[in-house]
Amino acid sequence: MLDIKEIMNVIPHRSPFLLVDRVEEMEVGKRIKAKKCVSYNEPFFAGHFPQEPVMPGVLIMEALAQAGAVCALSAEENKGKIAFLGGINKAKFRGKVVPGDVLTLEVEMIKIKGPVGVGKGTASVDGKVVASGEITFMIG
Numbered sequence: 001m002l003d004i005k006e007i008m009n010v011i012p013h014r015s016p017f018l019l020v021d022r023v024e025e026m027e028v029g030k031r032i033k034a035k036k037c038v039s040y041n042e043p044f045f046a047g048h049f050p051q052e053p054v055m056p057g058v059l060i061m062e063a064l065a066q067a068g069a070v071c072a073l074s075a076e077e078n079k080g081k082i083a084f085l086g087g088i089n090k091a092k093f094r095g096k097v098v099p100g101d102v103l104t105l106e107v108e109m110i111k112i113k114g115p116v117g118v119g120k121g122t123a124s125v126d127g128k129v130v131a132s133g134e135i136t137f138m139i140g
Contacts, residue, residue, distance in 0.1 A: 019063035031108045032071035040099035055097035060131045064121035068107040091133035115139045
């Protein structure tokens with residue numbers, strides 16, 4: 001388990017763009033289960049949408065990518081490096097994420113070849129899948 005300070009030692013993201021609050025489970029370089037506690041104070045809620053605040057789908061995918069980066073960059077050979085987003089495939093959005101939700105982020109590495117990899121990510125709230133997709137990343 002990693003807390004926010006330990007996460008910030010692994011990935012370079014900072015507020016307001018750090019979208020992973022804690023790691024609950026991790027097999028380094030293989031899979032991760034992390035959480036994002038969604039607050040009404042998130043800066044994106046001011047404009048998306050003021051009358052009905054909803055977390056943008058692209059930020060849910062970014063949260064999955066950040067969780068995957070924590071998993072990949074925790075490997076000894078990747079410490080101190082950065083994971084760059086290379087692509088998102090098969091993205092599906094199935095539900096809303098609103099203030100007060102706890103977003104569960106699960107990423108499983110399905111392919112890694114050299115500095116390039118693919119993670120299969122699933123985001124859920126209270127056990128209900130709200131988004132999923134395959135995230136390609138490059139470590140540099």
